[in-house]
Amino acid sequence: MHRARRHSAVHSTVTETPVITTSGLSKVYRSRGREVTALDGVDLHVREGEVYGVLGQSGAGKSTLIRCVNLLERPTSGTVTVAGQDLTALAGRGPRAGRSLRQARSRIGMVFQHFNLLSARTVQDNVELPLEILGVSGRERSRRALELLDLVGLGDKAKAYPAQLSGGQKQRVGIARALAGDPKVLLSDEATSALDPETTRAILELLRDLNRQLGLTVLLITHEMDVVKTICDSAALMRGGRIVESGTVPELLATPGSELAQALFPVGGEPSAADRTVIDVTFHGDAATRPVISELARTYNIDISILGAAMDTVAGKQVGRMRIELPGRFEENVVPIGFLREQGLQVDVADTAQPAPAAATLLKEGAK
Structure with missing residues (x-):
């Protein structure tokens, strides 16, 4: 349960066990007789307990990659394994997610760039929404939602509406909602790119704290090098639908000619x-x-x-x-x-x- 995990005194540590693995992952979009390859044979290994950042320019494929990890986008080929489950095997052939895939996906939290909160629902109701979909009882929904809001520093905003919140507060609600299903994995789709620098730092500190306190594995996409500097244990650079460079941050910094290392610490002269x-x-x-x-x-x-x-x-x-x-x-x-x-x-x-x-x-x- 969240309460036991939240109050645990043991901080999470990165292990060598991969909790997210993609193998030969490809995604091809077809429209009006044309084909566009968004992902081209991506192999990704995210270890348990780490914060892993994927960087890339517009059109590199990073948004498609993170949506394929929880199968919001169906891969054209390849496999996605999360917490020991092959999600691609659960997907079936139909366009709609089956029950097994929906259950697996409920254990993967997702934080969006533009919050995606329901304006007609209170903050508490927004956090309760995934629990409502899962059939959790009203009393339990309320208890867990209030606990999560307290965890992200919004315990006093439960009855407020999204329009009454700042951008940073809205993202905290989004994070609390993503944690409602007690996930092992948290996916972040440019969660800080719509925020000012000070708010960005606060959200990154929150994500790192949640990573440590709850033992979460965090996979995030970003175009901001400061995100990698601040919280990432590992990083990958995407270009043209492929991962062209990846590794732990210390490994990258020690690799001759590493593009990511040079971008993290640009020096000239x-x-x-x-x-x-x-x-x-x-x-x-x-x-x-x-x-x-x-x-x-x-x-x-x-x-x-x-x-x-x-x-x-x-x-x-x-x-x-x-x-x-x-x-x-x-x-x-x-x-x-x-x-x-x-x-x-x-x-x-x-x-x-x-x-x-x-x-x-x-x-x-x-x-x-």
Whole structure:
């Protein structure tokens, strides 16, 4: 029950057990003799207890993906497994969801971008709606709805109507409603993109708290890099209906040439002359607080120019990237670069002639 889970003192931890798996997932729309491929063989593995972010530009397929996870969209091919159940096997051949699929879907919470609240119902009634559909008795519906509203910080708004709420409060109602079926999985479809930055931070903190307190696995789509920085344990980049890059955030930050890492921590800067070596250095853990660059300058008696730097906290851990310039060509700096790598740093030689990675444009993209 929600009450027991909510008051548990044990915070959820990420395990290696996948709770959401898609295999070869494809979705093709057909209209007037034309075919449009929205998903093209997507393999996704979301581990139990983690917050997983899917990023992509408009038309990348991320909205279709999350709607296929709970089969609001029927995949053309491939499989979707959630909490050990193959939802595609439950779907059958008809256009309407059968009883088994409806029961499985009731255990998957869904939070929408534009709230989707019923204006004629009170806040409490909106939260009770999925319980009413499930046939839960009136007294139990009321008890659980009030408990959930208290959980999301709206215990005093039960009798209010959606028109009387702010955007952030409406989204909190949407989250409470998504939790009504006591789900193991929570899906978030651009839940913060319609909110101002301060409200966005509050909603993200709420999602992270629910992830930890209730043991929820959260799959969200977003175009905002700050969402990944703030709450995501893992992330994937979609392009053209495919996942082109994925992994835990630490793995991505440690991967040479990672588009997501460069978009999360964009650093720039051009060499001052042709005979210079420009490198990007990524700092993790203890190395993020050590004076490694000054140690390098003293050890090898070389002048180092800092061209750009970014430092932030990701999933509660300090991470930073820095672009520095070393005198001389690469062949003359093999030893200093080796020194940095011996300190546990990720070091990539920057190709300053290349344009910014495509993922960086997500910072400016709107959601569709």
